Amino acid sequence: MNRPTDYTDLALGLVSAQSFPAIVGIADHMLKSSDVHLIGYEKIGSGHCTAIVRGNISDVRLAVAEGAERASQFGQELSTLVLARPDPNLDQILPIGSRLAELTGKxxxxxxxxxxxxxxxxxxxxxxxxxxxxxxxxxxxxxxxxxxxxxxxxxxxxxxxxxxxxxxxxxxxxxxxxxxxxxxxxxxxxxxxxxxxxxxxxxxxxxQLQPIRIPLSLKQKETAPVLIQPASASQPLALEQPIAEAVPAVVEPTPVPKPRASRTRKNPPSA
CATH class of the missing domain: 3.30.70.1710 (BMC (bacterial microcompartment) domain)
Incomplete structure (x- = not known):
């Protein structure tokens, strides 16, 4: 089914009902009975839903007529509208042109x-x-x-x-x-x-695509930055070196000097 990609010159058809399942069934019948695009639905509250289709004028008229007949079978009170060539300003304000481009593009x-x-x-x-x-x-x-x-x-x-x-x-x-x-x-x-x-x-x-998580079983050694020294062309520069494992050093206790005993001077006996 070859359909044009420029929708600005196509006719517009609207069929409204007072039930969401009913408007979905009406839209399905309109799509299967005529060569039209379904833009989507407008819900204005109080149960009122409108299916919006677009296509050539003859296809839109047929789709709207089929949708109205199906709505009467559902016992729905509805209103219909067919616009032969909608004004461009209507496309800019109402969600009838941009939404169709989004649906067909993605x-x-x-x-x-x-x-x-x-x-x-x-x-x-x-x-x-x-x-x-x-x-x-x-x-x-x-x-x-x-x-x-x-x-x-x-x-x-x-x-x-x-x-x-x-x-x-x-x-x-x-x-x-x-x-x-x-x-x-x-x-x-x-x-x-x-x-x-x-x-x-x-x-x-x-x-949605989920990222692949690879479990890391290897324990990496911590590295510490070292000062880069100039080297000759034959010797590469070592950027990182592993930290050596800490070995506890044996610290000898420092002897504490004992305090000296204080000597008191005795006064000589008086004559």
Whole structure:
């Protein structure tokens, strides 16, 4: 799929919903139905999320139409917008041009990129934590991050195989209903790379190269600097010499002279 690298003349499409799992599912459908780029999501509070895509005008219109249809299937109240040629000043102020250049210029992959994505949204943080714990104990999935979008809505995100992610979502739904309020659930079996790059990821899951630590078993002798003396060309200069081992010296005790006895002079007898 050959896509241009200059994005300033491309159309802009926006689709909003009131749930983070719903907007991720809408964005996934938009990417798979049309040749567009997914810039990311804008979260403005109170549960409102907007997916932003960019591409040719025909592709953007098709993607927005498909996203609106998918949102209606989710029962989401949404708003849509298609801009044929956004003004350059709009690109400078809103995060729609620079963010796309960053996403396409740097690809940050991780070991879970090819796994399915499971999203479960609750109203209330305790319900989300309880659902996450139930999901991790019910199936072989990895908790990758959580997202907060306001209005008490928070989403837990897990990765794993499609079957494990589906099993985990079932357990999480039961736990969320028992603890608090379940708001939305979404399963993306085969996420595209652009969708994967826009999802949050905990820093502990990023693969980082660690320095190799070599254990030092040899004990190095301490060295002391010595005064460098001029030497001839045939004799090299000795820069460092090992400190000689300290040998305790035998110190002979110094004899202390005995004090002399004082002599008192006797006065001669008087006549």
């Amino acid at each position: 690809h940050s992959g991780h070991r879970l990129s090819s796994h399915a994505v499971g999203l479960l949204e609750t109203r209330g943080f305790p319900a989300m934590v309880g659902a996450a714990d139930a999901m991790l104990k019910a199936a072989e999935v990895v908790l990758t991050a959580y997202e907060v979008i306001g209005a008490g809505l928070c989403t837990v995100i897990v990765r794993g195989t499609a079957s494990n992610a589906a099993m985990a979502l079932e357990a999480g739904m039961a736990a969320a209903d028992r603890i608090g309020e379940l708001h939305a659930v979404m399963l993306v079996p085969r996420p595209l790379d652009e969708l994967d790059q826009t999802l949050p990821l905990a820093s502990c899951l990023l693969e």
